[in-house]
Amino acid sequence: MSAVVHITDATAAGVLHVLVGYANGQVERGQQVTVLYVTRDDTPNDLSSYFDSRVCLREMHGRTRLMALWRAAKTARAAIEDDPDAVVHAHSTRAGIAVRARAMITGFSGQVVYSPHGFGFLREDLPKPVRMLLRMAERFLVRGCRRLILVSPSESRVALGLAAVEKLAVVPNSVRIKSADAARVPRDPDRPLRVVTTGRITAQKAPERFASLALSEPSRAEFVWVGDGDSAAREALQEAGVIVTGWVDGSEVIEQLAQADVFVLLSRWEGMPLALLEAQAMALPSIASDVIGNVDLIADGSNGFLVSDGAGARAALQALAASPAERLRMGQNARANASSYSPSATLRALVRAYSREENVL
Known part of the structure; x- marks a missing residue:
């Protein structure tokens, strides 16, 4: 060849x-x-x-x-x-x-x-x-x-x-579905809602939007950024109560997703985000910005929510936090979507x- x-x-x-x-x-x-x-x-x-x-x-x-x-x-x-x-x-x-x-x-x-x-x-x-x-x-x-x-x-x-x-x-x-299968773990219903995003802390990923979302739910959810990047943005995330893991290998990223309840990706721009595909393979409902790439993976209201601003992100998170059954339904739909990639x-x-x-x- x-x-x-x-x-x-x-x-x-x-x-x-x-x-x-x-x-x-x-x-x-x-x-x-x-x-x-x-x-x-x-x-x-x-x-x-x-x-x-x-x-x-x-x-x-x-x-x-x-x-x-x-x-x-x-x-x-x-x-x-x-x-x-x-x-x-x-x-x-x-x-x-x-x-x-x-x-x-x-x-x-x-x-x-x-x-x-x-x-x-x-x-x-x-x-x-x-x-x-x-x-x-x-x-x-x-x-x-x-x-x-x-x-x-x-x-x-x-x-x-x-x-x-x-x-x-x-x-x-x-995305490799089999890798996701191996990492999936039962989620403890008694712990706070765990909201996760993954990737480099850069302007593209809009860390200030994730920080703002964390500040809007200070006691009802735990927010985790899996990754690292710009030092000033990292400090702002931490001041908002976000746990920043620093750089971890691929297996640890999957483990972090396995412990999550909701995935969030509020990027300013994308092509087709691997982070979102990985989250869907882990059967996670997602809240994503209404931009190129995200719109191809999220069927709004079916496997997650597409949002255009902070108010939309907060409303979507509140809806998912209030209904474990809805998180399960959307997560199953997300996994079905990821299986085609x-x-x-x-x-x-x-x-x-x-x-x-x-x-x-």
Whole structure:
């Protein structure tokens, strides 16, 4: 089967999880897989342990991350030169810019696919001029790839403003239900309601919204943030009474979810959140912001609640706190939804996205 070269500087958190799933699944299918990567501050020290030993890992260096990715694109071009069926897969904004620009200059755009994993121009923490430039860059660089791979239907609708439909494909993220089954534990009805979120404490995840929700229910519920990040935001969470676990490994994340009653994700933007999928696999009802990605996973009132502001989040939490039966019903529906996002389904969608078919959306 054809070779695949993945390129990224997003070597942590959700993008790393997705990349590991792609690369390990591809070598299982007999493909030759190389990952050219650039590290960042939160890249795991044991990065190689995440990948199958058959995946070739190569760290790239440069004065800046963008220059390192430019070199990665050059390396990938040389690696696929004699294999017209090989694919270069760029992950996240910087890699997407470097790889597609190099492909347009040196003529291998027909072998490039690009996954933004959440468009940079949707980031509300960036100044408006920067977001406008990123949108312009995305629109111009569309010609530098064969396929634009989105992680959710709602993200694909945004992409329709950038590229023709025949260039688009949706490859949803996935979750392992069996891993969730092993961690599930009976919940003690006598303890306070346990409200959990997971992820990096950043502007994207809107920690101030979670803190505000905790302050609105100071004695009736226990609030836990599984993860770490910005120190000032962490302190604000703790001042609001939120337990912040710090960084924990994947098994501990699942254990924390196993002890939860409600999952909350009040992000400013998403692509398709793995954290929400993991919570659904654990049969947790969720309260999530009404943004891209979340809207694909939450059927409002069925497996959770979509909210647009703090008042909506408080009302949703009060409704779930008042009814164990409703939490059970929504949790069961959430788990049923998560079961359709299997790793095998993701890999099948990825194979189709890599194909040269014109319409795969």
